[in-house]
Amino acid sequence: MIIRTEIEGRMEKYFRYVFFDRELTLKDKGVLLTLLGLPKDLSFSITEVDKHVPEKSTAIRTSLQKLEKKGYIRRWLVRDERNVRYVGSNLEMLFPNAVSEQADYKE
Numbered sequence: 441m442i443i444r445t446e447i448e449g450r451m452e453k454y455f456r457y458v459f460f461d462r463e464l465t466l467k468d469k470g471v472l473l474t475l476l477g478l479p480k481d482l483s484f485s486i487t488e489v490d491k492h493v494p495e496k497s498t499a500i501r502t503s504l505q506k507l508e509k510k511g512y513i514r515r516w517l518v519r520d521e522r523n524v525r526y527v528g529s530n531l532e533m534l535f536p537n538a539v540s541e542q543a544d545y546k547e
Contacts, residue, residue, distance in 0.1 A: 442480050443532040454535060461536075463510065467495060471503040472512060475533065483528035484515070511536035 447454045458469055474492050482488060486497050486504070493500065507513045514532045519525065 442478055442482060442484055447533050447535060468503045468506055471500060472507055484531040
């Protein structure tokens with residue numbers, strides 16, 4: 441599942457911050473936009489993202505790690521009801537800490 445509650449209603453500010461973040465490569469920004477375009481009820485996986493971009497799974501994984509480190513996303517695995525095996529994973533789209541702290545961010 442892809443969760444976007446924190447950024448809904450504030451997309452323009454989110455896109456502006458992403459656009460002006462000089463630490464993100466075009467590849468990172470492309471992966472982030474792809475994540476925003478995926479259906480919310482989709483069980484998140486690198487394989488699913490791989491279907492929508494020309495980069496290989498290694499490059500996608502690297503971008504996801506960078507986006508997670510910078511605070512744009514948070515990922516976690518989901519286990520079955522007996523807590524025995526993994527049945528999927530979730531991804532939450534976040535405002536990086538710098539944006540959350542600076543409500544009046546301007547480019």
